[in-house]
Amino acid sequence: MNIQTIENIVNKHQQQQGSLIAILSEIQATYSYLPTDALQAVSKMTGKSLIDIYGVATFYKYFSLQPRGKHLCSVCVGTACHVRGGEVIAEEFEGQLGVAAGQTTPDREFTLGKVACLGACALGPVAVVDGHYFSSVKKTDVKKILERARDGLDKVEVKTDQRIFPIDVSCPRCNHSLMDASHLVDGHPSIKVTTSFERTHGWVRLSCLWGSYTVESQPEIPLDTVVHFFCPHCHAELVTATSCADCGAGMVPMIVRQGGVIQICSRRGCKGHMLDLV
Amino acid sequence: MTNLTINGLRVSVETGSTVLEAARFLGFPIPTLCHLEGLSPYGACRLCVVEIGEGPRAKLVTSCTYRVEEGLKVRTASTRVVRARRMILELLLGTCPQAKKIQDLASAHGVRQQRFRQEHDDCILCGLCVRMCEEQMMARAIGFRGRGESRSIGTPFDMKSEVCRTCGGCQLVCPACQLRCTFVEKDAAVCGGCVNLQPPCLDRPKFDNMMCYMKPCVACEIEQDGR
Numbered sequence: 001m002n003i004q005t006i007e008n009i010v011n012k013h014q015q016q017q018g019s020l021i022a023i024l025s026e027i028q029a030t031y032s033y034l035p036t037d038a039l040q041a042v043s044k045m046t047g048k049s050l051i052d053i054y055g056v057a058t059f060y061k062y063f064s065l066q067p068r069g070k071h072l073c074s075v076c077v078g079t080a081c082h083v084r085g086g087e088v089i090a091e092e093f094e095g096q097l098g099v100a101a102g103q104t105t106p107d108r109e110f111t112l113g114k115v116a117c118l119g120a121c122a123l124g125p126v127a128v129v130d131g132h133y134f135s136s137v138k139k140t141d142v143k144k145i146l147e148r149a150r151d152g153l154d155k156v157e158v159k160t161d162q163r164i165f166p167i168d169v170s171c172p173r174c175n176h177s178l179m180d181a182s183h184l185v186d187g188h189p190s191i192k193v194t195t196s197f198e199r200t201h202g203w204v205r206l207s208c209l210w211g212s213y214t215v216e217s218q219p220e221i222p223l224d225t226v227v228h229f230f231c232p233h234c235h236a237e238l239v240t241a242t243s244c245a246d247c248g249a250g251m252v253p254m255i256v257r258q259g260g261v262i263q264i265c266s267r268r269g270c271k272g273h274m275l276d277l278v
Numbered sequence: 279m280t281n282l283t284i285n286g287l288r289v290s291v292e293t294g295s296t297v298l299e300a301a302r303f304l305g306f307p308i309p310t311l312c313h314l315e316g317l318s319p320y321g322a323c324r325l326c327v328v329e330i331g332e333g334p335r336a337k338l339v340t341s342c343t344y345r346v347e348e349g350l351k352v353r354t355a356s357t358r359v360v361r362a363r364r365m366i367l368e369l370l371l372g373t374c375p376q377a378k379k380i381q382d383l384a385s386a387h388g389v390r391q392q393r394f395r396q397e398h399d400d401c402i403l404c405g406l407c408v409r410m411c412e413e414q415m416m417a418r419a420i421g422f423r424g425r426g427e428s429r430s431i432g433t434p435f436d437m438k439s440e441v442c443r444t445c446g447g448c449q450l451v452c453p454a455c456q457l458r459c460t461f462v463e464k465d466a467a468v469c470g471g472c473v474n475l476q477p478p479c480l481d482r483p484k485f486d487n488m489m490c491y492m493k494p495c496v497a498c499e500i501e502q503d504g505r
Contacts, residue, residue, distance in 0.1 A: 036435060039434070049418035049419075049421075049441070050434045050439075050440075050441075051418055051419065051420060051421035051423075051433065051434050051439075052418070052421065053434075054421070054423060054434035054435065055421050055422050055423055058423045058424045058425070059424065059425045060425075061425075
């Protein structure tokens with residue numbers, strides 16, 4: 001845990017009244033749970049008593065005091081799902097993962113949760129994995145769902161998905177194009193930028209397809225690392241004052257030739273992005 | 279001053295005081311567990327319920343949190359109130375069967391049976407200790423944790439708190455952690471027989487050493503008749 005990170009988060013919300021939930025929420029977005037030291041640090045920085053913070057953290061089910069897995073599975077055992085065998089599905093999930101509801105697998109891959117309703121009663125029994133809804137789940141489906149989650153549910157089929165279109169970007173400082181036609185990613189020219197993190201320098205090639213998150217990099221950037229992006233032509237750092245709405249890391253701006261600015265999150269693995277069209 | 283009616287008696291009390299304060303000032307007894315002078319009212323134990331209003335619009339409110347209003351009609355011991363109190367006490371007894379204060383109150387209010395499963399939680403979540411710690415001891419070492427069924431009182435992470443001075447204020451005010459005297463019947467659900475008994479012969483010189491606890495006492499009656 002980094003005390004500086006906590007301090008930045010607290011300072012950002014210091015002026016507002018009743019900002020405790022926002023602070024805790026942002027800490028959880030950073031660490032995926034609320035570490036004990038972080039709560040103690042927040043207590044010291046805000047002047048609120050530790051028990052008040054702990055009370056809020058234990059009151060809301062949204063907050064977790066234990067580290068959670070990469071993938072979140074919620075199985076509905078509410079009334080409508082229960083009568084259609086939600087409990088059996090939940091038991092199957094428990095059996096497949098080898099943990100009880102509310103626990104995380106030892107390899108930190110899955111966190112299993114039983115929930116009372118997911119608001120999709122007509123589709124019961126329902127399970128939600130990483131924000132993806134699975135309807136009318138059968139006992140035999142569970143294994144498939146978990147396998148797909150391991151592969152990554154957010155993978156998109158570039159060729160068939162209508163939402164995906166190529167964009168053409170340039171450096172916001174020197175206006176030099178960042179496109180690299182000599183290296184294709186997803187079958188289109190890639191966006192090439194230089195990067196640095198923890199004294200390591202390299203390059204990143206991003207897919208120019210809007211909606212695709214395919215990234216190639218040299219060297220490999222570990223997940224959750226915040227990376228500094230540079231223009232390969234003028235060597236200026238691509239940086240803005242805005243921070244990612246999902247994880248709080250800095251945003252990287254690029255000019256879109258079609259008109260507008262795209263900002264992507266500088267954290268590896270985070271999919272936060274903003275597109276301002278002009 | 280605010281004019282109101284308590285048990286049919288027209289009174290005027292200081293504006294802004296609570297119904298509980300007004301009733302106690304006038305001498306109407308209202309039992310409480312989570313109320314303590316000097317701590318903010320909380321309305322957790324519900325024992326101080328009184329009936330306000332009339333006819334079909336009458337309702338039960340906690341008198342410790344309800345402020346007096348002009349023309350308010352309060353009944354502190356109507357049938358509905360007494361029955362509600364008995365039920366609350368029976369439920370509290372189910373949570374903490376061993377607590378002396380609750381046992382005594384139950385006995386004094388005529389609770390003669392225990393229909394609920396005994397939980398032995400040793401805490402009724404009245405929040406007295408939390409308010410004591412926060413408002414009088416200025417420590418904020420303990421508080422409520424969790425929600426619903428898993429709600430509990432304690433220190434963060436169940437570790438010894440850095441801000442706790444072990445003043446003991448929380449134990450002093452706790453209505454649940456003083457154990458009752460179990461006498462011979464250890465597992466009886468409702469005990470408290472002793473609260474209702476007074477030795478009637480104590481103040482008579484002749485029976486000085488014979489505290490018979492019988493009421494009515496035959497010996498006393500005879501002596502009275504013979505006089």
